[in-house]
Amino acid sequence: RNNKERGGSFCSINAAETKENSTTTPVLALAEFASVPWIEFGDAPVGVVQSAKFMIQNPSLLHQEVLVDKVPSQKGFSVASEKYLISPQATVVVYVSWVPESAGSCRETITLSWNRRKLQVVLFGNALDSRSVVKAATQPVKKPNNKKQARVLRPIRVVDSGVTPAVTNVSLPKRTLTMKKPVAPARKVAVRQKLYDENWMEKEERGFSRWLNYTFCPPEDVTNFNSSKFNQSAHFALAQKQREATVRRRAVALFRGSFLSSLRLRLEREVGEGKLMIRKDVSLHKDVGIRQQVIDLLLNFQSVWLRLGLETIYGELIPVQHHDDVATLSRFISKRFLSDMNIELEYATGGTVPGLYRPGYVDAMHRFTLNKFLLLVILLDQAKGAGIIESDPCLFRKESGIKSCRDLIVEFSKWFLSGEGDVTRHLSLLGYTVSHTQTLLDEFDYTVTNLQSDLRDGIRLVRLVEILTNDSMRSLSKALRVPPENKTRKIFNVDIFLNALKKLHFSVDHFHAKDIVEGHREKTLGLMWQLILRWKVSALIDVTLIQTEINSICKQFRQVSLFIDKQESTQTELLENTYFNCEEVSVLLHWCQTVCGTKGVTVRNFSTSFADGKAFCLLVHYYHPELLPYESIQPT
Secondary structure, eight states, X not given: OHHHHTTSSOOXXXXXXXXXXXXXXXXXXSSTTXXXXXXXXXXXXTTOOEEEEEEEEEOSSXXXXXXXXXXOGGGTEEESXXXXXXXXXXXXXXXXXXXXXXXXXXXXXXXXXXXXXXXXEEEEEEEEOGGGSOXXXXXXXOOOSOTTSOOOBOOOOXXXXXXOOOOOOOOOOOXXXXXOOOXXXXXXXXXXXXXXXXXXXXXXXXXXXXXXXXXXXXXXXXXXXXXXXXXXXXXXXXXXXXXXXXXXXXXXXXXXSHHHHHXXXXXXXXXXXXXXXXXXXXOTTTOHHHHHHHHHHHTTBOHHXXXXXXXXXXXXXXXXXXXXXXXXXXXXXXXXXXXOXXXXXXXXXXXXXXXOBOTTHHHHHHHHHHHHHHHHHHXXXXXXHHTOSTTOOOSBOTTOSOOBHHXXXXXXXXXXXXXXXXXXXXXXXXXXXXXXXOOTTTTOOOOOSOHHHHTTTSHHHHHHHHHHTTOTTOTTGGGOOSSOOSHHHHHHHHHHHHHHHHHTTOOOTTOOHHHHHTTOHHHHHHHHHHHHIIIIIHHHOOHHHHHHHHHHHHHHOHHHHHHHHHHHHHHHHHHHHHHTTXXXXXXXXXXXXXXXXXXXXXXXXXXXXXXXXXXXXXXXXXXXXXXXXXXXXXXX
């Protein structure tokens, strides 16, 4: 209301002006992880306007704009304005009006937008019907049959917000008791407690598919950096920059290592002496077609690898718009790879004609470009073999016609080098052998869409073991038969996976390669449980610590021990079949039973027992009762 009188929706109030009201008025702070304000209207008669307010606080040093996205107008709520511009370190008061349309309690939310984030304000109120309000102070009661009974007044409950009615003592008529036939107690209906979810298999398949996709293609992959899909959180962006910096440090350490440093000196000497040189009829700095040929040749590399190599060699960052910004990389190659400012200044004639240089400029540029090209290819060949990027993306593009570093150097030699047959043989004489070749297995899409069918070829299972055991050399994948065109090859690949598990002391006697290849759902899920219990759950759970906590709770609440023993006596066999005798999971379930047993709630498993949310609430309430009081947990 005040905002409209001031002539617009943009208003700002200094924080000192609202210091007195800040203690009672709910405050919405424009900051990360700010608490959600709750506005209570109390009891409100239907059709009567009720007003409340809350404050939006701007703690930053910049102007902030807040938009009102959604107001529950169908429930009678409205706000004074739809846009608020808040000055630095100031506060804005927002007025909310409510006109109840029907009786009953109401809980709604107002949604606000700020800096691409969604904020909420919770509204509470209780609308009273007009029948609840007394129309008359007294109401006569029907005349009694007994004449001796005096006429009495029926007490009426007076309801009015803010007014407490006076209660007077009234006399009630005497009534005669009439004996009625006792009503039989209600029969107890036996309800079968559901121990398993009927859709447990589909749910587990979806869960394991997400875990496998996260393992094969993690969202923190450096190739996904600056993608709009993964740039929604400032914390994620900061963590991603830290991972990028780690990869750059590894590349710089590899480039400045003793091996590449000595090789770089030998390579510069060979190029400087003319033993490796570009043909005289090639003009890299003038011929636009030849320059484009060199750019296209280098763009056979994946953008993430090409950017990493150029940044390492030139010692500077290349700002890109997204992870596959080919245009930015092409401009960098044209300006810094195929030309050099220092060489241009050294051979400049000093005249007014641009592009005119003294003799020797072409040879100097050829030596510069050839040296940079060979260094880039050798560095990326070494970096790919060392696995400096944890997600290990392909070095070359899948649609590229060149799949090895040797073919790339041979192609460059065929177009531009003079007097060279096999330039890789010349490099071997200098002490380096180009080794990386991209295979079909490197380009294999490990994304899991259907757990039952996608694991049948054994390729994803073998790759999963390599990731979990940190096998950067991919020794198991080298033995795979690719492509898995028939059942015999698939069984061979799955046997490689099972044999690797046996060497890691896994009990896989009840798993057979034929069952996985034929898509046996129960056996496939059982195999996934074995893997995740071994490498993930056991690393997160401290059995000794949890058991100590269980003993402490049982000492504090003696009735819990009896309650837990009663549960375990009826489900020992169930737990053994469900969780494969895993000590960590059994202890975790026992801890949940112990905590929930303090309030008499039974926990049988991790699926249906947690479906109604009460077990989660009890776990939070036990350790943080100030955050979740027991009275706020609704019965189920």
